[in-house]
Amino acid sequence: MGDEGDDRVRIEAAGTDLDEAVAVFEQGYNGTGLVARATELDFSYRHSATGDPDLTLRTSKFAGEISGTIEPPGEHIVQWLSRGRAVMDLGRDEVHIEVGVPVMFPHGRPFSFRYADFEQNLVHVDDVLLHEVAAEREGAAPGSLHFDHSVPPSPAALRTWNSTVRLIAQTYLGGEIAPMMRAEMARLAAVAMLDTFSHSSTSLPEALLAPRNASLRSAVEYVHAHAHLPITAADVAQHAGLTARGLQQSFSRHLETTPTEYLRGVRLERVHEELRAGSPDRVTVAEVARRWAFAHLGRFSAAYVKRFGEYPRDTLQRA
Numbered sequence: 001m002g003d004e005g006d007d008r009v010r011i012e013a014a015g016t017d018l019d020e021a022v023a024v025f026e027q028g029y030n031g032t033g034l035v036a037r038a039t040e041l042d043f044s045y046r047h048s049a050t051g052d053p054d055l056t057l058r059t060s061k062f063a064g065e066i067s068g069t070i071e072p073p074g075e076h077i078v079q080w081l082s083r084g085r086a087v088m089d090l091g092r093d094e095v096h097i098e099v100g101v102p103v104m105f106p107h108g109r110p111f112s113f114r115y116a117d118f119e120q121n122l123v124h125v126d127d128v129l130l131h132e133v134a135a136e137r138e139g140a141a142p143g144s145l146h147f148d149h150s151v152p153p154s155p156a157a158l159r160t161w162n163s164t165v166r167l168i169a170q171t172y173l174g175g176e177i178a179p180m181m182r183a184e185m186a187r188l189a190a191v192a193m194l195d196t197f198s199h200s201s202t203s204l205p206e207a208l209l210a211p212r213n214a215s216l217r218s219a220v221e222y223v224h225a226h227a228h229l230p231i232t233a234a235d236v237a238q239h240a241g242l243t244a245r246g247l248q249q250s251f252s253r254h255l256e257t258t259p260t261e262y263l264r265g266v267r268l269e270r271v272h273e274e275l276r277a278g279s280p281d282r283v284t285v286a287e288v289a290r291r292w293a294f295a296h297l298g299r300f301s302a303a304y305v306k307r308f309g310e311y312p313r314d315t316l317q318r319a
Helices: 018-029 127-138 155-173 179-196 211-226 233-240 244-255 259-277 285-291 297-308 312-318
Strands: 009-015 031-037 044-051 055-070 075-088 111-126
Touching (some): 009 018, 018 031, 018 044, 018 055, 044 155, 055 179, 075 179, 155 179, 211 233, 211 244, 233 259, 244 259, 259 297, 259 312, 297 312
Antiparallel strands (some): 009 044
């Protein structure tokens, strides 16, 4: 990665050593247990990236086979092949990737893959930016966005995606560009991702869309974005610029609940989503509960049953 005195990303890695290739991809994609081996081709690899923390465009070329498990943090990633063979999300929602068809990486959990003799293009979009754009365009609550990587894009959406990526690539690869243009291209990529790939989200309550409730909306967005952290109602009030009493009154008047109850509800929904997408041989209820800041598993289980009408272990077993 080059050091240019700013936040731009530049990656160039290439070679003919299997162990070196594994190290590059493990580091770049938070991989575990990656294994590379030669095929009938002479082994070589190349991985390059250009962009910034909001958006990077990447290419990978691999004359050989690589497999393992990855969980890229903090980004939503779209990839497509120009040649080669690939299977993604092995043992779960497996996708046999077709050449030329873009596919989202599973997000927020580890997934296994196997690729061979491939050339691959990727678009990485920062999670924070994507959630901001989803909130603006769709009223999505921060952190509630969920893509279904098993659903292919429609032909019309695919044409729009391809033309958008070409525009972004021409802009990014055409020489030096101003920071404002880089920011615009990143937002354009986020919009294209939302328009192209099947997804769902939790909508913000309608009352929050009124300008007079801007402080309450700020509080609710903070809850959704930080629900995985040990935040309290006092933290929410401080972020929104409200007193503790003012926060309580706003939640009661417009959402008919308390800040603490709302936070617990958001966390329960996130746990429910993870358990439904999970696999009993890869994850436990306790792991998911703790990831969403539930420290007391007994109280968590009781709250889960009250909200969803079943024990969390039953949700996971059905996944």
